[in-house]
Amino acid sequence: MLRLRSAAAIAALCLASALVTCRGRLPEVDTSDQKLAAGQRVFERRCASCHNSNGDGKTITASRFPYANLIDGKWRGDGSQASIEKQVREGHDPMPKFEGKLTDEEIRQTAAFVLEMARAAQAAATPAPPSTPTPAAPSAAR
Numbered sequence: 001m002l003r004l005r006s007a008a009a010i011a012a013l014c015l016a017s018a019l020v021t022c023r024g025r026l027p028e029v030d031t032s033d034q035k036l037a038a039g040q041r042v043f044e045r046r047c048a049s050c051h052n053s054n055g056d057g058k059t060i061t062a063s064r065f066p067y068a069n070l071i072d073g074k075w076r077g078d079g080s081q082a083s084i085e086k087q088v089r090e091g092h093d094p095m096p097k098f099e100g101k102l103t104d105e106e107i108r109q110t111a112a113f114v115l116e117m118a119r120a121a122q123a124a125a126t127p128a129p130p131s132t133p134t135p136a137a138p139s140a141a142r
Contacts, residue, residue, distance in 0.1 A: 039113025042106050046098070047114075055117045065094060070114050071121035079118075084111040 044053065050062040057068030067076045076092060077083030088107050091097030098107065 035109050036113050036116055038106070039109035039111070039116075042102065042110045043113050043117075046102065047110065050095070055114070055121065062094070071118050073118065073122055079115075081108075081111050081115060084114055 043051075050059055051057050051068055051070050052059050055070040056072075057063060057065070057070065059068070062068035067074065073079070075083065076087060085107050087095065088102070088110060089097060089099045102110070
């Protein structure tokens with residue numbers, strides 16, 4: 001019986017570690033900008049548990065909600081900086097409000113990071129236009 005419990009505990013641990021490691025990476029965002037770097041830190045600390053670390057919303061908590069995905073270009077509001085700040089500040093079921101939990105500056109920084117993350121994801125998902133072949137130069141007759 002003890003071996004069965006140990007095996008079950010090991011299996012659960014392996015499953016939990018697999019779930020943690022399969023969470024996607026953040027889209028490439030240039031965080032050399034102080035505001036974006038600060039927004040990324042807040043996002044990772046306060047938002048990633050529901051929106052996932054890469055912003056795709058594929059978490060146990062939020063995957064069933066249509067606006068949990070922050071990188072698909074579909075917004076509850078108009079997708080502007082002000083609209084995202086309002087959503088973070090006031091919340092909207094099921095998202096909690098963060099007014100009083102985050103400073104106004106942290107809310108602005110996080111909204112800026114979310115917008116940049118969405119832009120980076122959309123740019124990565126957009127295929128490059130096909131290159132047009134360069135016409136061959138006519139060869140000179142000899």
